Amino acid sequence: MLDIKFIRENANIVKEACQKKKIDFDVDYLLEIDLKRRELLKSIEIKNSMKNQANQKIKEAKDEEERSVIIAQMRELDKNSDNEEADYKKVSEEFNNLMLLVPNIPDESVPLGSSDDDNKEVKKWGEIRQFEFPIKDHIEIAKDLDLIDFERGSKVAGFRGYYLKKQAFQLSMAILNYATDILMKNGFIPMQAPSLVNEQAMTGTGYLPQSKDEVYATSDGMYLAGTSEVSVMSYHSDEILKESDLPIKYMGFSPCFRTEIGSYGKDTQGILRVHEFMKIEQVVLCLNDKEESVRLHEEITRNAEEILQGLNIPYHVVVNCTGDLGLGQVKKYDIECWVPSQEKYRETHSSSYFFDFQTRRLNIRYKDKNGDIKFAHSLNNTGIATPRILIPLLENNQNEDGSITIPEVLHKYLNFKEIKK
């Protein structure tokens, strides 16, 4: 959510942001509603003020007669203000709903574009391995080594269902432990966070109402979050923090659920795009300061890179174009890992900052040195998501005899150093 004052004074910037992000939103209409709302509010406040004065007089009235005269006047006043209050309620509700749809302004450094085709590579790491034998994709590898069961997965869990078995399960757990250790070393507070969350958490982080289709709703009015960002970011909602507590860095672990509506027909095979997976997420709250947001954005991006470099997976970093930004994101880097069977990089991490877009919605503030209360800034990035990361891990480390070599950093979490038949 943006500050309505900012929108009033910078309507053109907001309109431009809508265009850049390909979001259909009528800024002028919002401003109209805002004006209506303020006019009603002003009028109600004047009447309230009169009421308050009259009430004071009733208190001070000497006798019953004086009292009943004032009361009669009050009743008259009330009749008139009833309609106005109903109008105000309607208008301010509409206003609030509209405010949730206003996109944040992309940073100037974000390239223009409409889809991920327009994202720009900003960094490349790792040697792309030249295989001297015909390679297998992760699906073949998984089947040959009995690591993932897709048939029974879809039998039980439907389309995109899967079972992770044997060393794949162990590998998955080892990767989570490894990423946890790296993030804890880098100052993150680990926690297991809820995936089953209420509407406020979803709205506060910006997933609702915008992306309703992509979220599972439960029969009791709750939602299954697509990322622990939702519950971890909401952890401090409605709180006033101390400036000295910032930045706060959390590492959230949770199962994640995504309907993948809108991705019909994409990546239907394998474990790239699934409805249910495990993820470690980096979530950061910091000072209301652009430099600080930018600094921490680079930091959480580096953390993810550190994790990938340890695993020796070649990757590149792209800066997402304006059309590929979420409603609240100011800037986003995707990290994409090299997938040999597809001969391209595929997204495994997504690192973004929001300024106070989320913290306004969630009401997360802090008191600064001067005693002023400000909205914090928020950022988040993937730590590691599994099983998706198993794709580059298995494919890049496959050997001619069909075995898989396990990267050294994972050895201490596992009782095997390779996977073979």
Place this chain on the structure above:
RNA sequence: GGAGGGAUGCCAGAGCGGCCGAAUGGGGUAGUCUUGAAAACUACUGUGGGGAAACUCACCGGGGGUUCGAAUCCCUCUCCCUCCGCCA
């Protein structure tokens, strides 16, 4: 599943129709004292909206109602606690 109790400012906790935007304590900030610190003492200290300011409006978990007037009474929702039952 059944029966009760509760939700108040940064925190703890009083108030149970007008004197309450809210006692008291803790914390925080500033000052006095001190070589410095601690202690003690003094002052200030909720949030949001409007306004240049004076000032004004709203907020005592959320929503609705009663009343001239609600933190206080009624209804409802959410969450927390205690006891009983059931399950792990």
